[in-house]
Amino acid sequence: MQPQSDAGENLRIIRSLMEKATIYRAISAPGALAGGSIAAIVSITGVFLASPSIPAEDEIWWFFVPWLAVFVVAGVFNLWLLGQDGTQGGSDTGFHVSERMRTALGCMLPGLLAGGFCAILQSALEWSTIASLWVLLYGVSLLSTGFFSPTSIRVLGWTFFAAGAVLLIAGAIIAETIQTGDANPLALAHGIMGTTFGLFHIVYAICVWPRRANV
Amino acid sequence: MFDFDKIDKTIHEKGRLGIMTLLAVRTSWTFQDLKSELKMSDGNLITHLRTLHDAGMVAITREILDRPQTSYSLTAKGRAAFQEYLAVLEQIITAGKPKV
Numbered sequence: 001m002q003p004q005s006d007a008g009e010n011l012r013i014i015r016s017l018m019e020k021a022t023i024y025r026a027i028s029a030p031g032a033l034a035g036g037s038i039a040a041i042v043s044i045t046g047v048f049l050a051s052p053s054i055p056a057e058d059e060i061w062w063f064f065v066p067w068l069a070v071f072v073v074a075g076v077f078n079l080w081l082l083g084q085d086g087t088q089g090g091s092d093t094g095f096h097v098s099e100r101m102r103t104a105l106g107c108m109l110p111g112l113l114a115g116g117f118c119a120i121l122q123s124a125l126e127w128s129t130i131a132s133l134w135v136l137l138y139g140v141s142l143l144s145t146g147f148f149s150p151t152s153i154r155v156l157g158w159t160f161f162a163a164g165a166v167l168l169i170a171g172a173i174i175a176e177t178i179q180t181g182d183a184n185p186l187a188l189a190h191g192i193m194g195t196t197f198g199l200f201h202i203v204y205a206i207c208v209w210p211r212r213a214n215v
Numbered sequence: 216m217f218d219f220d221k222i223d224k225t226i227h228e229k230g231r232l233g234i235m236t237l238l239a240v241r242t243s244w245t246f247q248d249l250k251s252e253l254k255m256s257d258g259n260l261i262t263h264l265r266t267l268h269d270a271g272m273v274a275i276t277r278e279i280l281d282r283p284q285t286s287y288s289l290t291a292k293g294r295a296a297f298q299e300y301l302a303v304l305e306q307i308i309t310a311g312k313p314k315v
Contacts (some may be wrong), residue, residue: 011231014301017236029231058234099241197228 024148026104027156027201028081029209035074036201049188050147063127063189066120104145105157111141127189129171135196137166152205156204163196222307225270226300230255238273238289243266246285250264272296 001026009166046066054062100178115137139161226235233253237244244252250260265286267273272293276286289297 004307004310009225010229011301011308013229013232014236016241017233017252021237021240096227096247096251098251099245100248111295 017035023071023150024100024145025150025153026101026108026145027078027130027153027204028144029083029205031078032201032208033075034206035070035197036203038070038074038158039201040194040198042066043190043198045188046190047194049171050079050184050190052184052186054186059127059186060122063186064122067193100148103148107144108141111137111144115141115158116189126185128185129168130194131172131189131192132164132167134164135167135192138197139164152204152208160196160202163200167192221298221303223296223303225266225272226296228263230259231279233269234260234287235262235272235289235293238287239294239297243276243286243288246287248289267293295312 014134050062080095082101083097107209115134118133121130139157139159142149142153142157142160146157149157226232230253233255234249237249237252241310246260249264250257253260255263264273264275268275274288274290274293274297276288278284278286
């Protein structure tokens with residue numbers, strides 16, 4: 001036995017375990033890829049199908065309902081993946097909610113709920129503005145897990161936050177374009193959702209996938 | 216010359232070192248969380264936890280919430296022993312460094 005190398009090895013184990021025990025990734029790479037892909041498909045379909053002739057009272061079915069479905073499906077799938085991850089290595093199978101997973105969900109929930117409540121403003125705002133608010137609040141929601149998240153989640157959070165802020169600032173210009181009849185507001189909202197929730201998650205998954213086993 | 220008998224053999228075993236490290240990071244861990252973090256089998260983990268409990272380093276709390284749940288935490292003795300163990304590791308590494 002070599003005491004020095006043994007001591008060094010044990011210190012490495014301690015450091016790595018301490019880091020692992022304090023870091024939690026609330027969005028798994030496969031979850032992000034699946035969610036991002038579904039969002040991209042729904043967005044592209046929405047852009048092509050959304051017509052300016054759709055009555056205002058039906059817009060909820062052409063925008064809110066499909067995106068609520070995407071949120072539920074992608075969210076449940078991501079939670080299922082995270083729950084499975086928590087059972088790895090043991091004899092148990094099935095879903096396991098770890099304390100860190102509970103903490104992460106507790107941190108993200110207010111931001112997500114705030115986004116949900118924004119849909120109530122639908123009668124006063126364009127769907128594109130609500131989509132921009134969702135992007136911004138999703139960024140806030142991700143950043144709220146920042147104190148125990150890996151850098152990649154924080155970068156994703158800031159990306160969503162910045163995109164949401166830019167979209168809201170540009171909102172006046174976008175609204176003006178719509179008024180002139182040059183753009184389809186529903187298609188624009190689908191485009192915003194696809195570019196952010198679709199593309200950003202796919203890029204995140206591609207960047208994180210190679211090292212997901214280490215975090 | 217460093218006295219290697221100073222190393223706490225209860226903590227020095229890798230499985231138990233992992234348990235002690237996690238317990239030092241957070242106040243309390245459930246059995247399930249420890250198991251998934253350390254990728255240990257039930258039997259292995261129970262054996263190591265029992266050894267640490269018998270040595271007075273780990274406290275066990277049994278609660279019945281929606282189902283029975285066992286949580287583990289470091290005792291004051293366990294925390295002191297872990298800090299001492301870290302100090303000993305540091306001394307070993309320092310002692311092995313060539314003097315400039």
